[in-house]
Amino acid sequence: MNLTLEEIQNFKGKYPKQIWSLFFSEMWERFCFYGMRGMLVFFMISQLKFGDEQANLQYGATQAFVYAFTFVGGLFADKILGFRRSLFWGGILMIIGSLILAANPHDYFFLGISFTVVGTGFFKPNISTMVGKLYKPNDTRTDAGFSLFYAGINLGALLGGYLCIAIGKGEMFSHLIPESKRWNVAFGLAAIVMVVSLINFIFTQRSLGPIGLAPQKINKDGSFSPLEKWKEYGVYTLSLIFIPLIMIMVSVPQYTDYFMWTVGPLTLLYLFYEMTKVTAPERKKLWAALIFIIFSILFWGIYEQSGGSLSIFAANNLNKDLFGLDPNGVNNSGGAFFIIFLAPLVGLLWIWLSKKKLEPNTINKFGLGFIFLGLGYYILFGTKFFANLQGITSLNIFTIALLVITFGELCLSPIGLSIMTKLSTEKLQGMMMGMWFLASAYGQYVAGQIGAGLAKVKSGATNHDALITYTDGYKQLGLYALIAGVILILISPFVKKLMQGVK
Template sequence: MTVGTQKNPDFFDTKVLGHPAGLFVLFFTEMWERFSFYGMRVLLVNFLTMAIISYNPGWEWVPENATSLFGTYAMLLYITPILGGIIADKFTGYNWAVVIGSIIMTLGHASMSLETEASLFVGLGLLIVGTGFFKPNITSIISEMYKYLPNKKDGAFTIFYMGVNAGAFFGMLLCGYLAEKLGWAYGFGLAGVFMLLGTIQFWLAKPLFGSIGEVPKITLKEVEQPQEDIKKTNDKPNPFTTLDKILIAIASFIGLGYAINDPMSKIANIDMFAWAQLPSVSGQYVVVLFGLLVFLFLVISRILRYEGVLRDRMFAFIIFAFFTVLFWMSFEQGASSLIIFARDYVDRSLSGSAAIAFNVINTALTVIPLLIITYVLFLLGKRTFNKIPGSNITLAITFIGVWILTVWMLNRDWNTNSYEVSYKSIKTKVVENGKPKLTENGKQIYSYTPIYEDYKVKPSDLVVERKVNIAETFNFRLGEIIPIITKDNVNSTFGYLTPAKLKDTRLKAEQLDKKTSKVVMAEISDIKDKEVEITVSWFSILNSFFIIAFASFFSKWFDSKYNPSATVKYGLGLIVMGVGFGLLAWGSSGIQDGVKVSMVWLIFAYLFHTLGELCSSPIGLSYVSKLVPARMIALMFGMWYLAIAIGNKLAAVLGGEIENITQEYSLSTFFLIFTVVPTVFGLIIISLGKLVNKLMHGVK
């Protein structure tokens, strides 16, 4: 019997796939939390920026405002866990912190499903607070579980992170599908339902954990650093001075102030930093620049107070943190600009053999992992049903729900019909800077505005017939007149309005005092083969899929004799990600108004972004623990998450400029920015390899 089994006999007697059954309880708890988080994340910007009168009405915010709000939300998600971990350590314990966080997040999702401005802001606030309790503490439970079995910890976290990716995969897939096909409230609501069920199954599994997860008796201060490393690093105390504390307060106040002020100034036109306005620079950016200088002075002055090896290692840590900001600034375009790009600029319709091929791939992509996870659930139930029956029953209910939704989704896609519809449109010459806008071949470019049902045609209007395909589960007759309305913000994809939707659309236009309802009366001109319209959210699942597919390869590579240095890994991550954006810049170059990009470019972009993530993202936290002494781990983890938070905020702010840059220059130019910047900085950090290795003093 091992030390671990002596400490927790009941806990370690129930094993599944060679690991304690409790690990798989945490696996499913994290899976449902990630299901709800990523399910909501993939919807938010799409919902906020969707036209207020459309097939699936949103709020018609400009991308700049929508991504500003999302960026603040994403930023705070990486800051509140620092406080949540402290509260759990001192007061609640990990188990209660996870439950409290889960309940708060469930309320957040429920609030968002109401689709009012007040409920949206309340919901996001609850999700931020709930994540603060949940995120740091579920991993703390795993660490405590394997305290006496360190040789099994790597395998445990590998299994656990499979749950993270499985939850992200199914959350984005199902929440996104329901939201786009049935309505946003269904997507936001589904995220909350599974968050609640995940909470219940975790709480009912408490008898399995015993004392694990209660308020810890050993704090971080009691963790001993090896004596030889203390001698090597000259690790003398470096207490915070009064000036340090003042600078921390100033930098924190400015950082949080900016996070709140940015969306508030853009959405509500309330600017707390207007007093700092310069002729060509926003007041909040002047204040942020000052706060950044304060923060840099604080960090550098503290590092210079250390001696020798430790001081050098801390500088190496700061270099890694800087490039981490740059990485996430580009990578997190997947939650903002790439959502808008997939919706408005990518051709997501497949017909005939292409539709069949997609349905086959999508069925395998969905059903196979779901079968594997269901089998794990069966094994867990077999081992633990007598001890935690309620938890097992709750888990069974959640999976029955997922299977029902999955079968419904796949059946709907397999039975979607394709129709060609014709409608009247007004043809207009496109003029730019007072001159006709021409193609590369010198031909005039025209725009086409659908003739809505309540529009009165003028004698000067040039009316032409336009044809477009629609994908629907309804059966229409040739020659039938049906109401259709745009599904995106560029009037290029249309969907059928059921009688209920038609009534709601007309009513909304009347309530908003809009001049037109945007309803177009179209005629079924041809009945085609089967067709499938891929949802915007489907592309986001590719990241999770590619991680699962390639993670083992990268793990073996990094464990081999060909394992590259940390700077090379970071550099490759940035460069490979830049290649992904380069493909998007190439694919979208020279496209005309109304023309859409092949989805192949976006699929390959997600592939390269994921490969870049696998190069650089996993090594970050590892180097935090290697470069700093044990007594500083908590502070440095906080610094690391702060770097990620800043990267997320910058990603959203820059992503919100997609429409502005596209209108001023081109869509290709927007993606070219994210091609050049990561590539250049990737080459820079690779060139700094010798310097960084010297600063790390033997840390590998």
């Protein structure tokens, strides 16, 4: 089906048909990713016998490299591979990593994780960019499309986030899976769904027309020709060389510190260099994108406690008063559950407000995201008032906090993906999407540092003491989020001018 880009973008109705195929590929990839994420801290503490503080630092390092490598993956996709080849190569590496963990998660944990880190870097930023390519510039339906796509992400997160950790802990299918093989099966499930994702994408390519094809070089006579094959094979070879390096970096958190303090400034310098080659209006839009990126670091640093300190909090301090569900499973998948139902409604709300000329601009939506995030963390603080003397508190109240935090995520994350495609220049779309995820890497790194700080409970402290330490920490995080939200709303007129009419 040789569709032109114009034919794809001139679709009728609310959504382009190609978005559904990309939806399912991303859904299964997110099953793999969030299934892995949900298992990391609990597996390190219960199986590898790491302390709480060390597990948080390892979690932060692992997740930071996952998102940091999306910048590299986006850059290689822009310059050499194209979005399709990059996505497929990333998927293969993720499958290999999951199979290594399925075979022997105790002895080859960091090797398997390193394959999935590099694989995710090639997969994640490029499928989001292809979604953006389905729409013409300034198409008012773009936000609704990304909200739908984000629902797909969270359907995968819901299934993977609950099933993998529940199988590993023996909360599900324990009568079918021997105790010694539970974690092998949990990691193996991630590999199976990743295979499904890639098979779906093979069929998806037929309807994508020119979207995601490898870039071509311009000859002296103005004609185009394919890039040299050695460049493509060089990317594959280099990414394999990265795996042992990532393995060393992730297994020793201090190396992650050095990396994060280096890569951020270098990335900014490269962006500033690229900004010298664009027009003044394009430069202003890139400055606006940078403001969104910087604030997103703080957002994810607070939000991503779900994979770190909240995982420990769920295991040690929550009961099962929510339909008997496993607290870790709820922590990993509760937000995704709410998003599946709320994302379409919030998307329709923005459309309705737009018709009434009442829709908040993008920067105000970011501000609202921080305010909801802060309120959610104040509710997490409030769980201390429902605790018994053993430090066990209500999963129901915890889940209400996840609901409020989800409203904050819906104000920021799907719109963030959309605004990066709108504010980027044509030649920098993969890079800017990579920078968006690089900001998430810094957020994950900050989250690990925060979680490690919260885990420093005094020696000899009771479980109730630990609960007080964690909940007081969540109160502080809630305050920081509220302050950031107010600042964003106050500077929104300035940022709106930089955006040059982009909505």
